[in-house]
Amino acid sequence: MLCWIRVSGATSAENGECLCWRSAVEEKKKKIYLCGMITGDPNYMEKFAAAERMLRAEGYIILNPTILPQELAYSEYFPPRFGMIEISDDLFMFLDWIKSRGAKNEYFRALSQEKGFRFEKEGELEKWKN
Numbered sequence: 001m002l003c004w005i006r007v008s009g010a011t012s013a014e015n016g017e018c019l020c021w022r023s024a025v026e027e028k029k030k031k032i033y034l035c036g037m038i039t040g041d042p043n044y045m046e047k048f049a050a051a052e053r054m055l056r057a058e059g060y061i062i063l064n065p066t067i068l069p070q071e072l073a074y075s076e077y078f079p080p081r082f083g084m085i086e087i088s089d090d091l092f093m094f095l096d097w098i099k100s101r102g103a104k105n106e107y108f109r110a111l112s113q114e115k116g117f118r119f120e121k122e123g124e125l126e127k128w129k130n
Contacts, residue, residue: 029059029060029061030059030060030061030089030090031060031061031062031063031087031088031089031090032055032060032061032062032063032088032089032090032091032092032118033063033065033084033085033088033090033091033092033106033110034048034051034052034055034062034063034064034065034066034091034092034094035065035091035092035093035094035097035103035106035107035110036048036093036094036095036096036097036100036103036120037094037096037097037099037100037103038065038066038100038102039074039100039102040100041096044066045066046129046130047094047125048064048065048066049066049130050125050128050129050130051092051094051120051125051128052064053128054124054125054128055092063084063085063087063088065077065080065081065084068080068081074102077102078102078105081102081106082106082109085106085109085110085113085115086113088110088115089115089116090115090116090117090118091106091107091110091115091116091117091118092118092120093107093117093118093119093120094120095119095120095122
């Protein structure tokens with residue numbers, strides 16, 4: 001089951017069931033932005049690639065910030081990333097997002113735009129890693 005939390009929706013239910021959920025198959029193809037720690041994570045490319053494979057298999061259009069050139073200054077990453085968030089329907093939040101200053105900025109930007117959030121579950125990406 002895909003679990004989605006909307007700003008205006010319910011966030012939990014008994015037995016781990018979600019009160020608000022939907023799948024990309026039920027609606028038009030959704031755009032989802034990948035949000036998690038990059039700076040300080042030597043394995044970020046593998047992690048983002050695994051999430052991209054998983055979500056693409058579920059029918060999503062992926063907005064992946066790791067496609068940006070590595071030569072940019074830290075502050076130069078935010079305008080294009082915020083642009084990706086602007087056009088996204090939802091964000092996929094990696095487990096480590098809370099440890100990242102940039103990912104927290106992205107989260108609050110998306111929250112202010114009332115985007116949906118899908119939070120990674122422990123072990124969810126393992127079968128999608130190379």
